Amino acid sequence: MSQPPNDGKATQQQTKAHNDGLVLSIIYEAEEISRAAIARRTGLSRTSVGEAVAELLGRGLVEEVGRGRSRGGKPPILLRVNVDARHLIGIDLSGEELRGAVYDLRGEMRHTVSLPRDGRRGAQALELTYVLLDRLVTAAEAPLLGLGIGTPGLIDVQRGSQVHWAVNLDWLDIPLRDLLERRYRLPVHVVNDSQAAAMGEYFFGSGHHSGNLVVIKSEEGLGAGIVLEGRLLHGDHFGAGEIGHLVFGDDGRVCRCGNRGCLETIASGAAIVQRSRAAALADADSALRAAAMGDLALDMEAVRRAYVAGEEAVRGVVHDAARGLGLAIATLVGTLNARDIVISGPVTRLGDTFLDAIRQQVHARSLAPLARDTCVEFSSLASDITALGAAAMLLHQELGIWPLRLPRHAD
Amino acid sequence: MSQPPNDGKATQQQTKAHNDGLVLSIIYEAEEISRAAIARRTGLSRTSVGEAVAELLGRGLVEEVGRGRSRGGKPPILLRVNVDARHLIGIDLSGEELRGAVYDLRGEMRHTVSLPRDGRRGAQALELTYVLLDRLVTAAEAPLLGLGIGTPGLIDVQRGSQVHWAVNLDWLDIPLRDLLERRYRLPVHVVNDSQAAAMGEYFFGSGHHSGNLVVIKSEEGLGAGIVLEGRLLHGDHFGAGEIGHLVFGDDGRVCRCGNRGCLETIASGAAIVQRSRAAALADADSALRAAAMGDLALDMEAVRRAYVAGEEAVRGVVHDAARGLGLAIATLVGTLNARDIVISGPVTRLGDTFLDAIRQQVHARSLAPLARDTCVEFSSLASDITALGAAAMLLHQELGIWPLRLPRHAD
Numbered sequence: 001m002s003q004p005p006n007d008g009k010a011t012q013q014q015t016k017a018h019n020d021g022l023v024l025s026i027i028y029e030a031e032e033i034s035r036a037a038i039a040r041r042t043g044l045s046r047t048s049v050g051e052a053v054a055e056l057l058g059r060g061l062v063e064e065v066g067r068g069r070s071r072g073g074k075p076p077i078l079l080r081v082n083v084d085a086r087h088l089i090g091i092d093l094s095g096e097e098l099r100g101a102v103y104d105l106r107g108e109m110r111h112t113v114s115l116p117r118d119g120r121r122g123a124q125a126l127e128l129t130y131v132l133l134d135r136l137v138t139a140a141e142a143p144l145l146g147l148g149i150g151t152p153g154l155i156d157v158q159r160g161s162q163v164h165w166a167v168n169l170d171w172l173d174i175p176l177r178d179l180l181e182r183r184y185r186l187p188v189h190v191v192n193d194s195q196a197a198a199m200g201e202y203f204f205g206s207g208h209h210s211g212n213l214v215v216i217k218s219e220e221g222l223g224a225g226i227v228l229e230g231r232l233l234h235g236d237h238f239g240a241g242e243i244g245h246l247v248f249g250d251d252g253r254v255c256r257c258g259n260r261g262c263l264e265t266i267a268s269g270a271a272i273v274q275r276s277r278a279a280a281l282a283d284a285d286s287a288l289r290a291a292a293m294g295d296l297a298l299d300m301e302a303v304r305r306a307y308v309a310g311e312e313a314v315r316g317v318v319h320d321a322a323r324g325l326g327l328a329i330a331t332l333v334g335t336l337n338a339r340d341i342v343i344s345g346p347v348t349r350l351g352d353t354f355l356d357a358i359r360q361q362v363h364a365r366s367l368a369p370l371a372r373d374t375c376v377e378f379s380s381l382a383s384d385i386t387a388l389g390a391a392a393m394l395l396h397q398e399l400g401i402w403p404l405r406l407p408r409h410a411d
Numbered sequence: 412m413s414q415p416p417n418d419g420k421a422t423q424q425q426t427k428a429h430n431d432g433l434v435l436s437i438i439y440e441a442e443e444i445s446r447a448a449i450a451r452r453t454g455l456s457r458t459s460v461g462e463a464v465a466e467l468l469g470r471g472l473v474e475e476v477g478r479g480r481s482r483g484g485k486p487p488i489l490l491r492v493n494v495d496a497r498h499l500i501g502i503d504l505s506g507e508e509l510r511g512a513v514y515d516l517r518g519e520m521r522h523t524v525s526l527p528r529d530g531r532r533g534a535q536a537l538e539l540t541y542v543l544l545d546r547l548v549t550a551a552e553a554p555l556l557g558l559g560i561g562t563p564g565l566i567d568v569q570r571g572s573q574v575h576w577a578v579n580l581d582w583l584d585i586p587l588r589d590l591l592e593r594r595y596r597l598p599v600h601v602v603n604d605s606q607a608a609a610m611g612e613y614f615f616g617s618g619h620h621s622g623n624l625v626v627i628k629s630e631e632g633l634g635a636g637i638v639l640e641g642r643l644l645h646g647d648h649f650g651a652g653e654i655g656h657l658v659f660g661d662d663g664r665v666c667r668c669g670n671r672g673c674l675e676t677i678a679s680g681a682a683i684v685q686r687s688r689a690a691a692l693a694d695a696d697s698a699l700r701a702a703a704m705g706d707l708a709l710d711m712e713a714v715r716r717a718y719v720a721g722e723e724a725v726r727g728v729v730h731d732a733a734r735g736l737g738l739a740i741a742t743l744v745g746t747l748n749a750r751d752i753v754i755s756g757p758v759t760r761l762g763d764t765f766l767d768a769i770r771q772q773v774h775a776r777s778l779a780p781l782a783r784d785t786c787v788e789f790s791s792l793a794s795d796i797t798a799l800g801a802a803a804m805l806l807h808q809e810l811g812i813w814p815l816r817l818p819r820h821a822d
Binding site: 154 | 644
């Protein structure tokens, strides 16, 4: 289906901004490309391309890098993105540590900071966020394009990116964007942490060419970010992808949301660690028991070792998590029919056995022709996927860059 | 998030077609409107509006209808859509009867035909489809814009709208659009029946203003059509909305898809009737037993009467269906966070008690802030919702009409 008509209020200025963004996206994706090739790829006139390139050269975002191969006449001048023209700050407020990084325009990390949250909530968590950003802003070595914030909770984009509800930070109706813009005098974009992870994967992950992508993030909480036809889905109340509170059984533990048996209580990274601890304590034979009693060393790495070693109690916990994730993915396949489903977060350390158990569940629970074409993978990005995605928001919102997924060597 | 840049290949001709569609959509929605008001609403220049209107007048799609109120100068000429300039044929192949209708451009039904399928499948079902369309084409009293086909199954839009898999018609890889275009020499658009129902509701249902809408259709099968940000979602393999094969328990009946316990085996209209029959046969006290043994009169209407009369066996069946639908809707709310969820099909005859049971389940199983803002309703459209939606596809694809949901009286 073609796109519905927009409201038609495109002004010349909007057209120009659109062309600048399009030309920059082409250069970004091609790495090195001539003005003539840009015109061929975009269908824009040479004059429009020339104007957009002049603008981008003027702002220093693009630079000329010598001559390419000739197609007959004089070899053309090649253009590329100047990766240090601006830097990006992206932070991730969803974990036990608040973390963030300074990135160049290609998402290469230049500096990173992590601060243990130590249970801080409310105003104290906000203070720690300031400390994190202060350090990153100070460390930056190029002009900053802005601050990208990945935070748990429902984000009301229409009302100044207010954080409507973030249980683990105990934030209710915090006007986060306003607070940060006032403090740092930089453009700020706030996005839900799972949606940020989806942006990270869509911009920098390995080849998601259909434009449809679901990224499931399992860490302290569990949620998904959904890209459909190349657009991040927000939902009517900014809750698209809140799959952590789907329920697939009739009972189960009380979730922090108040309901019982939510997927998050079974399959979030935190839940897997907690349930493994409980299972180890209940099992006199458990090799994990000493760690569980000490409470300190029992993290996802310890769970991974026990799982790989075949410890019974932990296998049960991990199997339940795989089943829950598989059921959730089956519903995503049935609902959205997105081919690429990517799992990110500490649970990916549980490895291929875990991934296979998830895939089996997806296949058992989905319509065969849909399941056949579904790809469930772990993300190839590291633990900074959310911070990186928050930074990618800046590339998109401030520079109009968007992955075009054009066929390579089209010309 | 703003829209990603398109591929930039907009030509002047595309811009013109876009403007024509936009102007026609405005006239369609406003019912009567002047050229000046169109220019104000669209941001298009008066010249562009004038050209588009001249084109639409020339094709007879729009007509002038006297003068409106003056805003100072000469009262402006008003324009409206000429509802009989073209007619639309929409058909629905998903039920026990193949049915279809001829509609005017506002979706008013002018002629309707129903043919009992009597179990016909494969080539015989295709023959019956021809009979249905022959009758409708013959009955049409205005030039036809085309044929809109709502059919069960996965529709491969990229490969000539091939019906990839339609279990109840026993169609596998049928090139339906090609067959019909060759036979009728008219534009043909083929769409999945639930997606067609979503189009019907989005175009002609009662006020879905957010641009996000899910329509669940429960009849022979069970599926959903999803409109997100004003666009019909297809999915990577044309299976978006195939929620009939979600599974919410560990066992259950074998579904025609081969899996066990699919939602369709619990909550489709056909399943509710079948399960009520089985329950009535097993219950010596059932008032429905005689009908069940006779097998003839036991339809949704008989189930409705037994349900309203409080018959125990049927209450259990209907309660299970409500629970299944509630769980499916909870997953849609958690995944898409679409506010408007509309249920259509014969199950709506089960009335408010059934609807309330569904809503209760949705609230019990969803994140509170999302559930609070979710609206679960029965469709206000009659049983022709799918045929009407298939006809709406033609309005969109052939004329570029799309619901704009502009605030009324904006000027």
